[in-house]
Amino acid sequence: MSDKSDRRDFLVKLGLGAGVVGVGLQGVASLRSLVPNVSYDPPTTVKLGPPGDFPDGLKFLPDERLFVFREGKTFYAISAVCTHLGCTVRAEALPQPETAEVNGRPVRLTHRYLCPCHGSRYRGDGQNVSGPAPRPLAWYRLTVAPDDGQLVVDLADEVDRDFRLTVA
Numbered sequence: 001m002s003d004k005s006d007r008r009d010f011l012v013k014l015g016l017g018a019g020v021v022g023v024g025l026q027g028v029a030s031l032r033s034l035v036p037n038v039s040y041d042p043p044t045t046v047k048l049g050p051p052g053d054f055p056d057g058l059k060f061l062p063d064e065r066l067f068v069f070r071e072g073k074t075f076y077a078i079s080a081v082c083t084h085l086g087c088t089v090r091a092e093a094l095p096q097p098e099t100a101e102v103n104g105r106p107v108r109l110t111h112r113y114l115c116p117c118h119g120s121r122y123r124g125d126g127q128n129v130s131g132p133a134p135r136p137l138a139w140y141r142l143t144v145a146p147d148d149g150q151l152v153v154d155l156a157d158e159v160d161r162d163f164r165l166t167v168a
């Protein structure tokens with residue numbers, strides 16, 4: 001084979017190689033463009049305010065659709081989102097507090113919940129008792145923000161119904 005033909009072969013291969021690399025890089029760039037640099041999902045952790053702003057008993061937070069309960073230094077949070085089709089349930093105070101056993105531990109119940117859409121009813125700890133709701137109301141993890149001491153709920157972190165946050 002002549003030097004000229006070797007050189008032509010080399011240049012053809014070089015050209016093909018560059019073309020393949022170029023197409024590959026373009027493919028990677030195209031795929032990368034499908035992944036946004038910024039997330040527009042709402043954050044799942046929300047600051048709710050200083051613990052001292054919560055009265056003993058129940059406080060409803062409409063923006064988070066959340067019931068926050070306080071018993072002295074102890075806090076827990078129950079979702080107000082009906083597990084049937086997502087309407088906001090209403091809390092009704094019980095005429096007399098009741099005690100229910102949740103995970104082997106007695107829990108004092110002061111309210112029950114009623115869904116205005118299709119009539120599902122829930123016990124004070126969120127247990128569904130009647131209507132089309134397929135499961136209990138969610139409980140979410142509460143923590144204290146390390147920077148300013150506010151209560152923080154993580155709406156992506158469901159916890160058992162015996163969860164309690166104790167604030168010093």
Ligand code: FES
Nearest residue numbers: 082084085115118
């Ligand atoms: S959305 Fe609550 S019962 Fe249907």
